[in-house]
Amino acid sequence: MHSHTRKLLTVITEAALEGTLVRDLDRLNAHGYTITDARGKGNRGVRDAGWEASGNIRVEVVCDAETATAIAAYLREHYYDDYAMILFMSDIAVLRPEKF
Amino acid sequence: MHSHTRKLLTVITEAALEGTLVRDLDRLNAHGYTITDARGKGNRGVRDAGWEASGNIRVEVVCDAETATAIAAYLREHYYDDYAMILFMSDIAVLRPEKF
Amino acid sequence: MHSHTRKLLTVITEAALEGTLVRDLDRLNAHGYTITDARGKGNRGVRDAGWEASGNIRVEVVCDAETATAIAAYLREHYYDDYAMILFMSDIAVLRPEKF
Amino acid sequence: MIDPIILFFLLGAVAGLLRSELRLPAAVYEFVSIVLLLAIGLKGGVELAKQPFLSLLPHMLVVIAMGFVLTLVAFPVLRYLGRFKRADAASIAAHYGSVSVGTFAVVVAYLGSRQIAFEEHMPLLLVMLEVPAILVGIVLARGLSRETRWKSVAHEVFLGKGIVLLLGGLLIGWAAGPEGLKPIEPLFFDLFKGFLAVFLLEMGLITAKQLGSLRLYGPFLIGFGIVMPLFSALVGVGLGWAMGLSVGGTAILATLAASASYIAVPAAMRISVPEANPTLSLSAALGITFPFNVLLGIPIYYALAEWAHTFARG
C-alpha cells in the first residue's frame, strides 16, 4: 500500500465565518473540508460557545502544499485582522492522492 | 522526559459507520480511539449533520506504524467504495509508549 | 509567506477536568487553547459522552517546544495516575510565530 | 382550510430554498421525534388494552403481507424501467415498502382536526409495516444464497430507535391504561401537535436540501416518487376496505402504504446494503414523496377511502 504526502491545514476561527469560509475553500480548489464545533481562548479572549456568537469552528483541509499555501495566504489577507483566527499546517500521509 | 514516535491515524467518515468501525478497531488491535462529531464535504457531496443520516465522525487512533497500516488497509478494502470516507496518517510523539 | 515551526500538543481527557486544565494552561504560559467535545476508549474503558460524567474533551495547544514539554510534564505528574488521559505532540508550521 | 402544521412544513421548505440561516439543532430534532414516537405508541397502546390481541392478528398479517408485496412491486419497476443498479433498486424499493412515522403523524392530525374516527390499533400496524420491506430489500440486493449476517440485520431492524420507542410506547400504554397515563398526558398528548409543527419545520428544511440532489437523478425518480405512492395508496385503500376498516382507518392504511421511510430503512440499508447510493433513496423519499403526501397525498387518499366505502355501500 503506497502512501503519498499531503498537507493538513487546520483553521480555528469564529463560527460566524463558516458560510463565507466554505465558499472561499471551494473557490480556492480545496477538494473537501471537515468542520467540528469548538471553543477556546486566544488573543481575542475566551470564546466559550455558551452562546451563538461565541462559538468557534475547527476546519480541516487535506490538500497539496500549493493549495494549502494559497488558502493560508488568502485567509491571512482577508480575515486575520478582523476575526479571531489561527491557522497551522502539518505533513500527513494519504492513501488515495488523487482525491486531494 | 523521553518521548517516542507513534502514528496518529485519522479517519473521517459517515456517522452511520460508528458502531461497525469501533468493533473493527478493537479487532485490529487499536488500544483506544477518540471520536468527535463533524460535518464536511468531499467527493460524495456535502454532509452537514443537520440530520441524522448526514453526519460525519472524525476518528483518531494512536498506534504503532504497523497497526496503523493494517487498519488503513482494512478500512480501504471494506469501506472506501461504499462510504464517504477519508483517512490520513501523521507522526506524533507520545510519552507512554506502552499504552499504544 | 514565511512559516515557522511550532508544536501542537493534543490532550484527550475527562470532561470533568476542563476547568482545572484551563487554569493550568494559563499558568503554564500557553497563549491559547482549543477544546472540542469527544468520546472514546482507552485503558480506563469506554467513555461515551452519553452522560455528563462520561464525556471526554480534546484540548489542543499550539506553542513552542519548551512550553509543550513543560505542559506535558505537568499533566503527566498531576493527572496521569488518576484520570483517563492521553497526550501527544506533533510538529506544525504556523504563519504568525509571535502569537504562540 | 389548510392545517397550520402543514404551514410549518412550508415555512421550513421556503426558508431552506432561500438558503436561510435557520437551522434546528440536531438535539431538538431528536427530542421532538422521540416524544412523537412515544406518544404515537402510547396512544395506540391504550386502545390495544381494550381489545383481545388475537382479534388483531389478521390485520397484522395482512399488513405485513402488504409490506412484502409493495417492495416486490417497486423493485422491478426501478430495476428495469428505471435502469437502476440492483442494489439501488432494492434499497429504494425497501424505502417505499416501509413507512414514514412523520407522515403517519400528519394523517392522524388531519383526521383529528376533521373529527373523523379511526381504529386505534393503527400504531400497531405502523410498527408491523416498518420491518418486512427491509428484509425484502436485503434479499433483493444480495440474494438468499450469499451469507448475509442476519443476526446483525435483525439487531439493526428491531432495535433501531423508531421501533423501540413505538413498541415501548405501545407496551407502556397497554400496561398503564388511560388512567395511568393521565399524569404524562400534558407532555405526550397536549403538546403533540405543537411538537409535530416543530418537527415539520425541520422536515421542510431537510426536504429543501434534498431538492438539489434530485436534479442530478433526473425525472424518473421524481415520477416514481409520485406514482408509486399513488399506486400503494390504492392497494392500501383496497386492503383497508377488505379488512373492514372504517373510512378513517382506510385512509390511514392508504397513507401508510403511500409513505416512504427515511429513518429506519436508510439506517438499515447503509449497514446491510452499503453499495446502494443513499442519496437516491433519501432524495426521492424526502424530496418528493414526503412533501407530496403531506401536501396533496393525504387529502387524495382520504377521498379515495371515502369513495371506496360509499361505492361499496351503494
Added chain:
Amino acid sequence: MIDPIILFFLLGAVAGLLRSELRLPAAVYEFVSIVLLLAIGLKGGVELAKQPFLSLLPHMLVVIAMGFVLTLVAFPVLRYLGRFKRADAASIAAHYGSVSVGTFAVVVAYLGSRQIAFEEHMPLLLVMLEVPAILVGIVLARGLSRETRWKSVAHEVFLGKGIVLLLGGLLIGWAAGPEGLKPIEPLFFDLFKGFLAVFLLEMGLITAKQLGSLRLYGPFLIGFGIVMPLFSALVGVGLGWAMGLSVGGTAILATLAASASYIAVPAAMRISVPEANPTLSLSAALGITFPFNVLLGIPIYYALAEWAHTFARG
C-alpha cells in the same frame, strides 16, 4: 411585585457572577428561542388577520423611520463623544437602533401579568424595527461609495433566524386564524412564560459573562448603555402617543426603541463590518442595556407611557 421570570434572570446572573457550573446546552437555548420567536409571530399573526393590512401601513412606516433615526442619533454620540473608531461607532449604533426580541417578550409578559391591553400588531412592528438599523450601520461604516455586497447583506438580514421565524409565525398565524392555532396552543402559548423563564435564566448567565469585558471599555460605554435606551424610550413614547397607540402599545414601542439587538445585528455586522469589535457592542447590549431594561427600564417606560397619555388627555 417582581415578576418571577425576572427572578430567573437574576438567578442566572448571580450564578454566572459566582462562576457556578450551571450552563445551558446551546441546543436548549436554541430550542427555547425558536419557540419564543414563533409564538410571538403566531400571536401577532392571529390579530393581523382581524384588521385590514393597509391600516397598519402608516405604523409600519413610522417605526421604520424610527429605526433609521435612532441609529443616526447614536452614531455621532459614539464617534465624537465616545471617540470610537468609525466602524465601532457604526456597529454599536446599529445594535441600539434595532431591537431585542427577548426584551419584547419581557414587556409583553409585564403587561400581560398586569392585564394591560395593547395593540396586537406589535410583533409586526418588532419585525419592521429589526432591519433599518442594520442597513444604516453598514452605510455609516462603509459609506455608500465603496461597493458593499448588498445582495449578501440583504440575505444576511432578511434570512437570519429571527426574521424568518417571526415573519413565518406572523404568516402562519394570519393564515390559520385563532381556531386553526388551537391544537398548537399548548406548546406555543401555554408554555410561553415557562420558556421565557428558561430563556432569561440563560440570558442572566450570558450577561454575567459580559460584565468582565465591560470593565475593559470603561465608563463611557456603561453610561451609553443606560442613557441611550432612556432617550430612545422617550422617542418611542412620543411616537406611540402621536400614532394613537394605547398606553400598553406605547409602553411596548418605547421598550422596543430602548432595547438593543444581540442576535440579528451582531451576526450581520460580523459579516458586513468585520473590522468592528464585536465585544464592544455585545458587552454594552447584553451586559448593560438588557439587564437595565428588564429590571428597571420596562417599569419606567410604562410609567412614561401612562404619564404621556394622562398628560395629553388632561
Added chain:
Amino acid sequence: MIDPIILFFLLGAVAGLLRSELRLPAAVYEFVSIVLLLAIGLKGGVELAKQPFLSLLPHMLVVIAMGFVLTLVAFPVLRYLGRFKRADAASIAAHYGSVSVGTFAVVVAYLGSRQIAFEEHMPLLLVMLEVPAILVGIVLARGLSRETRWKSVAHEVFLGKGIVLLLGGLLIGWAAGPEGLKPIEPLFFDLFKGFLAVFLLEMGLITAKQLGSLRLYGPFLIGFGIVMPLFSALVGVGLGWAMGLSVGGTAILATLAASASYIAVPAAMRISVPEANPTLSLSAALGITFPFNVLLGIPIYYALAEWAHTFARG
C-alpha cells in the same frame, strides 16, 4: 399498580441491555434535568413561604446530621468489610450519604399518584442532604491534616448545577408565591411527570451500561448497593417519625436516606479525591441502588413509614 414512569425506566433499561441504538442527546437529558430541578425547588419554595423559616431549622439540622452519620457508617463497612482502598471507600460512602434528586422525584410522584400528603419543605431537606456527605467523604479520604483546598471544594459543592437550581427554585418559589408562579406552571408543574418519564428513560439506558462494569467488581458492591439503602431507610424512618413527620414525609425522608447521589457527589469527588475510582461508585449508585430504590425500595420504605406510624400510635 405500577406507575407508568417506572415503565419508562424499564423500557430504557431493556433497550440498553439489548444494545438498542436508542440514545438521548446529552442536551435533552440536560434540559429535562434542569426543568425537574427547578420544578422541585419552585414547589418547595411556594410552601416555605407559608411557614416561618425558624420552625424548619430543627428539621434541617437533623437532616444534616443524618448525612454526616450515614457517610461515617458506610465508610468502615466499605473499608474493612469490602477491603476497598481508603479513597474508594470514602468516595463510595459519600455517594451513599448524599442523595439522588431523580429518586426524590420518583417518590414524590409515587405519593402523588396515591394522593398521600407530605410536608412540603422536603425539597429544602433534599438540598441540606446533598452537601454534608461530600465534606465527610473528602475528610475521610484525605484526613484533616493535609491541606485540602477547601475554597475550591466549597465552590464545587455549593455552585454545582444541582444545588444552584434547587436553591434558586426554592428562592424564586418563595419570593413569587403560588399566584406569581401561575404563568410558569404549565412548563414546570404540568409537564413534570412527562419530563420525569423522559428522564427515567435515559436513566434506564445509563443503568444498563453500568451493569457491565458491575460484574468486574464482584458481589460485595452489589450487596452493599442493596443493604446500605435498606439500612439508611430504617434510619430515615426512625428520624422522620421522631421529627413528627407525616407518613408521607417519613417515606420521603427514608427514600432520601436510601438514595445515592450520581450527579453532585461524583463531580465533587472527581476533583477533590481524584484517586478514587469513579466507576466503582457510579456503577453501584446507578447500576444497583437507583433501580433498586425505584423498582422495589420506595414501596418498601413507604410500608416501613406506615408501619412505624401505626406501631407508634397503637
